[in-house]
Amino acid sequence: MSLSFPVIDLHAHWFAPSTLDILGRRSEAPRIGRLGDDLTIWRRGAGAGTGAPFPLGPQWTDISARLDHLDGAGIVHQLISWPTTLGVDAALGASDTLDLWTGWNNETSALVRQNPDRFSAVAALSTSDLDWSRSELARAHEKLGLIGGVLPVNGFFSRASxxxxxxxxxxxxxxxxxxxxxxxFANPVITGQPPDILHGDNEALRWVIDNGFHFASAVATLAFTDFLDPFPDVTLQIAMLGGSGLGALAAEQAEVSPRIQAGPLRRHFRQIWLDTGAAGSGSAAVAAAIRVLGSERIVFGSDYAPLPDIRPTLDRVRAATATDPDSRHAVLSSNALSLLSRHDAFPAHLASFRKTAS
Structure with missing residues (x-):
């Protein structure tokens, strides 16, 4: 399908060479190794299926294959982040991870510098050593050319966390x-996170339900408390539509419920965007989030790397906006372009679209 605007993907992951080396030297999970012919990660700690090995296809590491796939899917630019889903930070302390984050940030910076038109990135940050993360976030901006940082959503489950x-x-x-x-999950040194429930039945489905609750709780913390008031120049992106659209629907209840009296939603979400990553890519969820929050608060995210093909997610977002070309343009392009421009990461080859993104 031909489009008259560039499609931007703000939810994608990769593993740097140093990631494979550092986690490949571990003898216990979390570790990376071979299972038959397949590169695989063994996870430990919170998350769905942590007891089972998780295969890592070539899309995790092969940049040439990634660029070919992006071209085939019509994606002109990606924002890359560390996959907190894999639970490394939650399972290990600072002494076992700071070299991992430093290496990933350095090599991701090099990737962005080599491909500035195709990639932007946020830094991996530690939740077991927050003093280090303060310094690393500053280094990410001042030395590495990264535009921010990624943190696990359960660190924002409550105002206390x-x-x-x-x-x-x-x-x-x-x-x-x-x-x-x-x-x-963040590292256990962060208190106030949700319980890590080990379900005895249908773990994958239970994880979807838990995940929606976790994300929606973070939306409540960030949109409906004054936590962000001292930080008006920080932009927040919350994956998976804030819990498969649950965060948006909870926000709608906050707007209409006489018990909550939250007032207009636009005020609460003025610096928050939700992306359409894997657990939030359903057409009904995307349409509901647009209806409740407005298309200006939604950005396209494919969850590429765990998902090896961007096109099904892109097709579902197109289906959700089939009758609304303005919303389609906002979600797939102009919102992301505005965010990147705000963070001085506007791809030079998209300069002709700057006016429509502003």
């Missing part, structure tokens, strides 16, 4: 950071 990240947000405010909240 979010408060522990205030020092990082102070640095983020100084640098006008883009903070991305992705699936997963």
């Amino acid at each position: 979010a408060e522990q990240f205030r020092p990082i947000f102070e640095v983020a405010q100084a640098h006008r950071s883009h903070i991305y909240l992705h699936t997963g």
